Amino acid sequence: MRARPADVLVAEHMLLGALTGGEAAGIPVASLVTSLYPLPTPGAPPPGPGLAPATGALGRLRDRVLAQLIVKPWGKGLPALNAARVANGLAPVDSVIGAFDRVDRLLVLSPRALDYPGRRFPAYVRHVGPRLDDPAWAGELELPAGDAPLALVGLSSSFMDQRAVLERIAEALGTLPVRGLLTTGPAVDPASVRAPGNVLVTAAAPHSIALRHAAVTITHAGHGTAVKSLAAGVPLVCVPLGRDQREVARHVQFAGAGITVSKSSSTRTIARAVDRVLNDPSYRREAQRLAAEIAAETATDRAVTELEALAERATDKDEGAAIRG
Template identity: 85%
Template sequence: MRKNFLFATWAGGGAVPPVLSIARVLRERGHGVRVLADTSLHEEVAAAGLEPIAWTTAPQGDAADPAQDVIKDFEARTPLGAFARLRDRIVCGPAADYACDTLAELRARPTDALVAEHMLLGVLTAGEAAGIPVASLVTTLYPLPTPGAPPPGPGLAPASGPLGRLRDRVLTRLILKPWEKGLPAVNAARAAHGLPPVGSVVDAFGRVDRLLVLSPRALDHPGRTFPAYVRHVGPRLDDPAWAGDLELPEGDAPLVLAGLSSSFMNQHPQLERIAEALGTLPVRGLLTTGPAVDPATVRAPGNVLVTASAPHSAALRHAAVTVTHAGHGTAVKSLAAGVPLVCVPLGRDQAEVARHVELAGAGVTVSRNASPRTIARAVERVLHDPSYQREARRLAAEIAAETATDRAVAELESLTGAAAGTHAVPPDRGVRS
């Protein structure tokens, strides 16, 4: 039976393609799908065959353009400062604006389910106020504290024994504390639409019918437990619409695929150091700069082809190693192809992803300030130690099994199937729109 889905996303770089991938499959299965998104994403939304709808009061940005980036976390001097920008400029601060825009669209046309990138708490608030099924999409490792695992964020290894459990309890409190400053804005958005307050911002993330984690369960800590509404549905491996065609560097030496963030993270120095490192090795380098960096500005030796973009899924069929910032999308695509990694985390969730890659035995991590010599040694280590490829191939087999069926789409169709017809959205209560 045909259902109507409203998706909501924001200019969050690598978080966008997985969200649009699910929306596209639902459309191909005959459902009605429209997507609330920043205007900078509308071309990408349309390329997926979906209907884009612009935010009207919520923030509008372009993660590939530092002048138009809403968060500008590259200006922050500390990880806490970068987190505060995300909290205040996307997750909590504009929650009321996201809620109003979403409710306006829900009132405009029938909707059977609302599906949002999980950072958009204002969107989740609107869905709860409208009384329709709500699903949120986590496009990385599950980012909230749970039993059986260290607190997410710092990239910690699992601890054991009384001291380890004490470490986790203390650090969990420290990691959750900065969310408290966002709680008044979240509860103000909820009150404006007749909803009771939540006790914490973390509680607000759980006000959904389903939270779908678009990450391999095999990459997370094996002893970790999750809330009942959380489902691991496997990663999305689609390339973004702007990936273009594949051009490989000439020769038959081992191919190293290198690429950092698709959004701006002041990554130009790291790109040049990676290129210089590959220039000292008997390899071919394919370095993709992404939309945020002009490839013409990156100096590279003759064995490294620098291009704005390439379809990583196709390139990985030829690659022996990936050098990456450990963005979840690139890391998981590499593992799905059985390609081990050298991780150069720049910020955000990347240290956490890199740690999980290391714990799985499928790669190594070097500092964002690593010299070309250090990067080259890491590439040689991963290239010549067969254990890294063996573990990457093990994860590839587990990812293949996990993605053999489209669990995300099945969950969303099940969610709407449980509803009795199309939900009517309550009339406007006279709040700001």
Template identity: 85%
Template sequence: MSKNFLFATWSGGGAVPPVLSVARALRERGHSVRVLADSSLHEEVAASGAEPIAWTTAPQGDTADPAKEVLKDFEARTPLGAFARLRDRIVCGPAADYARDTLAELRAHSADVLVADSSLLGTLTAGEAAGIPVASLATTIYPMPTPGAPPFGPGFAPATGMLGHLRDRILMGLIMKPWAKGLPALNAARVANVLAPLDSVVDAFCRVDRCLVLSPRALDYPSRRFPDYVRHVGPRLDDPAWVGELELPTGDAPLVLVSLSSTFMNQRVVLERIAEALGTLPVRGLLTTGPAVDPATIRAPGNVLVTAAAPHSIALRHAAVTITHAGHGTAVKSLAAGVPLVCVPLGRDQREVARHVEFAGAGITVSKSSSPRTIARAVDRVLHDPSYRREAQRLAAEIAAETATDRAVAELEALAERTTGRDEGTPGHDAAERSGLNSVG
């Protein structure tokens, strides 16, 4: 039976395609799907087959134009400053606006399930207030604290020994503390919608029926344990609608795919250093700048083809190595194709993704300030040490098994079939327990 799904997303760069991939899959199964999204995303939403709906009071941005971005985290001088922008401009600050717009849409058109990017706490609040099943989509490695993993953010390996566990306890307090500044705005949104205030922002991420992690379980730490409501449903490997046709550089030398962020992260200088590095190696380079950087501004040697975009899923069939900022989408697509990586994290969740790639043995990491010579050495090492490709191919086999069926669609259809009130393990239960800090499934 056809069901009605309301999705919600924002102009979050690489987080958008996996969300719309799930929406597309539901449409292909005959369900009705509407997507609350920034106007800049409406063409992409329509290409997925879903109906785009504009935010009216919530923030609107366009990552293709740095001047129109909501976050502008490239202006932040420190990682904490970048985090504060996400907290204050998306997650907590405009929570009341996101809740207001979401509830208005639910009143205009009922939905069987609300599905939201996990960072939109205002939208999740609206779903809780409306009393309908709510699913959040985590479009990267699961970021909430759980046993068996270090605190998310700094990119540390799992703790070993007493000193390692002491490190994690200290870091957990330091990382959780900045969330407190977002709690008043979040609780104001909750109280306005007749919901009890929370003790912490982290609790709000857990007040959902399902958190669907669109990331390979095989990429996370084997020792990690998750709450029962968290389900790894596999990555989405579709290319965005705007990527265009594939053009490969001429020749038969090994192909190196280069892809940094699809949003603006001051990456032009890094792209030029990578291009210069590839100019010293017997390889072909396919360098995609993304919508936020004009390819004409990138100086590159003759063995490097610079283009705005390319379908990575097809290009990776030809690639020997990917050089990436360790954005989750590019990293996982590369691993799904059995292609090892050289990671050059620029910020956000990228240090974490890079660390997980290294931990799995499928790539190495260099600093964004690395010289062309250092980058070239890293590429040469990954090209000629067969262990990196072997581990990437191991992950490819595990990802293939994980994505053989569409687990995200199955979970959402199961939520839509609910006809009674919330059962155990839903937002009515103790938030601290459901957060995974005290209980795991």
């Protein structure tokens, strides 16, 4: 920043080195969260395990204990973090988790409606809505033939040992009166996935367009696929594979917009879950409710508005300093 001065620093929220550099430069700092808000807060279970919200005193005790256990490992990084802070002319902090608070804005690129209604966030947190763009490699849309309900299938775009799960999903769709569009992503060769005749297997497709035709999405509950489906009013069957996916799946289920099955589920179990979501109108109704809230949240670009406000504040501060000088 000394070489290329800036009015605002924007960085992914985990990059404490970058956030420390912005603080040391004395400019406004915004961090970005590209999934659900990932730190413990009042009014919600600790994020990570995919727990349901607490009910009663025992549930609240569970949350307090687990929150302490979840943040404890971060303490190992405190000496290195404070060494970097002191080297850049900043005072040390008491905890690594506390360092995430040292921003002017934390922008959550996720729908507020997908989070728990009773959750209370720090004052600097802003939900600015999701990014719904398709990746550049999504290609053109090809739909399977026929007019049966369309089931869109997409597991992780990175490798999570998902080929066997994809095959079980495809086999499950083969037992139902549906069309399946199964996208493997870059991590799996579509030719390696066996599928029945009513399931089209392809490396990629623009999900935002495919979802206009879909009746259900079967997904690993990655934040991007889940939120795109909800933004289109399409309910989900979630098959979490790891990472933050159990947490996303729990929020989808809590919102009433889908159900979750294990990644080790049998073909029959997956088929029953898909059939349930297709034939119980409550799932589509709740997905459409979330779609309306996401549409309102993304009608304007709140992230840009927040960043422009920070830049204006920095400019006003510089002008004030110049006048005083």
